[in-house]
Amino acid sequence: MSDGAVSTSVPIATGPSATVQLPSSTGAGLAVLRIALGVLWVQNAGWKVPPDFGRSGDRGLYFWASEAVEYPVVAPYSWFVETVFLPQLAIVGWAVLLAEVALGAFLVLGLATRAWAAVGIIQTTAIALSVLNAPDEWHWGYILMGVGHLVLLLSAAGRTWGIDGLLRPVWVRSPGRVARLMTVLS
Amino acid sequence: MTVIGIGSIITAVFVFTPSLPEYIDLVDLEPAGAVTFLLLGLGSVVAGIRRSALLSGAAAVGFALATLVQLAQLATGVVLLGGDASSLSLFLAGAVGVTCLLWANRAADPDLDSRNG
Numbered sequence: 001m002s003d004g005a006v007s008t009s010v011p012i013a014t015g016p017s018a019t020v021q022l023p024s025s026t027g028a029g030l031a032v033l034r035i036a037l038g039v040l041w042v043q044n045a046g047w048k049v050p051p052d053f054g055r056s057g058d059r060g061l062y063f064w065a066s067e068a069v070e071y072p073v074v075a076p077y078s079w080f081v082e083t084v085f086l087p088q089l090a091i092v093g094w095a096v097l098l099a100e101v102a103l104g105a106f107l108v109l110g111l112a113t114r115a116w117a118a119v120g121i122i123q124t125t126a127i128a129l130s131v132l133n134a135p136d137e138w139h140w141g142y143i144l145m146g147v148g149h150l151v152l153l154l155s156a157a158g159r160t161w162g163i164d165g166l167l168r169p170v171w172v173r174s175p176g177r178v179a180r181l182m183t184v185l186s
Numbered sequence: 187m188t189v190i191g192i193g194s195i196i197t198a199v200f201v202f203t204p205s206l207p208e209y210i211d212l213v214d215l216e217p218a219g220a221v222t223f224l225l226l227g228l229g230s231v232v233a234g235i236r237r238s239a240l241l242s243g244a245a246a247v248g249f250a251l252a253t254l255v256q257l258a259q260l261a262t263g264v265v266l267l268g269g270d271a272s273s274l275s276l277f278l279a280g281a282v283g284v285t286c287l288l289w290a291n292r293a294a295d296p297d298l299d300s301r302n303g
Contacts, residue, residue, distance in 0.1 A: 046272035104275035
């Protein structure tokens, strides 16, 4: 290949500080991923039904949490579910329900996206530790859920088509502690 | 604001999907909940188009009240708007979203209230 034969408008990274121009569709793609994962939590919050969360009919959250005991993935987590989670399901169930309600709402909106993506990773891990060894489970479903939230966390996906993108300039200019915190969380 | 309003109006469509497969019936909605999403969505759209702080505030309060009603329904088992935690999640999104946008608009244009009443 002779000198000058190759011409490109894309800057080439030459070191850790070099910037790479991404296609404008990248932000849109991240926004679609964020909204899709938000809708995932919206729908899944729906089958957490108080007050007994399925205990009386051996279904719902009670049934799926019980899978951690019947088909253990990690022994300490099975012990935690058997001795803490299931006996206190009326209380812990509300925590799960409210966490998933908020996950859905905030990921769809793109508000404090990095923080909620981290919560999503934790919740995905808890679900995976409950059901990964249960019959007919597709392990890649949970791996993809976790990776999807990791992408939201690393890419700050609320800054495109999200409220983070609108409010972040205000937070950056503001000297308040809440604004500084929101700058980190977004 | 307009986008959240359109999203709320689209959500009302889920009242027609209970007989469809689970991958389409994403939100559990009864007629009362659907009408609430529809009215609050229309209010948000008008608030966005007219850039009205008053209408935006009313929409935010409406979504917040719907969120509380839905929460009370889940806690007590007394059916008010119908639906489940999926509709609660979207009412919460409306309340938080409209409030944030109202705040952002005021931060960007402090005279918004005096112009739009």
